[in-house]
Amino acid sequence: MDKYFKGKRILVTGGCQGIGRGIVVELWRQGANVVTLSNQPENLKNLKMEYPSIEVVSVDLRDWDKTAAVVDSLGVFDALVNNAGVAIIEPFLQCKPSSFDETMTVNAKAILNVSQIVAKKMIENGIKGSIVNISSQASKAALQDHIAYCASKGAVDAMTRVMALELGPLGIRVNAVNPTVIMTDMGRKVWSEPAKSQPMLAKIPLGRFGEVPEVVNTVLFLLSDGSSMISGVELPVDGGFLAT
Numbered sequence: 001m002d003k004y005f006k007g008k009r010i011l012v013t014g015g016c017q018g019i020g021r022g023i024v025v026e027l028w029r030q031g032a033n034v035v036t037l038s039n040q041p042e043n044l045k046n047l048k049m050e051y052p053s054i055e056v057v058s059v060d061l062r063d064w065d066k067t068a069a070v071v072d073s074l075g076v077f078d079a080l081v082n083n084a085g086v087a088i089i090e091p092f093l094q095c096k097p098s099s100f101d102e103t104m105t106v107n108a109k110a111i112l113n114v115s116q117i118v119a120k121k122m123i124e125n126g127i128k129g130s131i132v133n134i135s136s137q138a139s140k141a142a143l144q145d146h147i148a149y150c151a152s153k154g155a156v157d158a159m160t161r162v163m164a165l166e167l168g169p170l171g172i173r174v175n176a177v178n179p180t181v182i183m184t185d186m187g188r189k190v191w192s193e194p195a196k197s198q199p200m201l202a203k204i205p206l207g208r209f210g211e212v213p214e215v216v217n218t219v220l221f222l223l224s225d226g227s228s229m230i231s232g233v234e235l236p237v238d239g240g241f242l243a244t
Helices: 018-029 041-050 064-073 097-124 147-170 185-190 194-201 212-223
Strands: 009-013 033-038 055-058 079-082 130-134 173-179 234-237
Touching (some): 009 097, 079 097, 130 147, 130 212, 212 234
Parallel strands (some): 009 033, 009 079, 130 173
């Protein structure tokens, strides 16, 4: 895949921490010209200091018009990774309308906004591009206290299928990646207590949580021409969680 990504221009949303940062850095290592969007200026600054050639842009994806203007100003891309997301943990009976709205806005509506602009420019420039949406096992399995999050990731999967259907004839592939719990810095903190982690681990046949490179490698495969006949899939990276 090294030769494939060399010189490619790729946009990654939410790329300054966790899985997104892993995707951005690995694409950079493989020679891509990477641009990442985030609403976390300090994390963007740290990423830029470590990797000066990575272009960083601060924008709040909840702001439709500002995001559209920023993405439009960035020009043409060969690929897009919609990684940005939020997780507001509330049980069904206590889920607030504001929590639901924010979750859907960031996790689903922002994908529509960014992808429309990027895809239109791919089409205008004859680019046979690839889009990868970061979904979750929560799109396919009920998780306690995750009503808004599960709903948003179900929307991501549905959007992925429609995007693949409508953009496929134009030469653009669209896929989703559906991870289980991934051991980002935040993931290690949240899932460090055995009382919380053991019930989830018991549902994963491989008996462990995922690591960031395991998601990153999957995303890069779907972006590359190594997956040239794959479109419209929701690919679990879950150690078998959804098989049980």
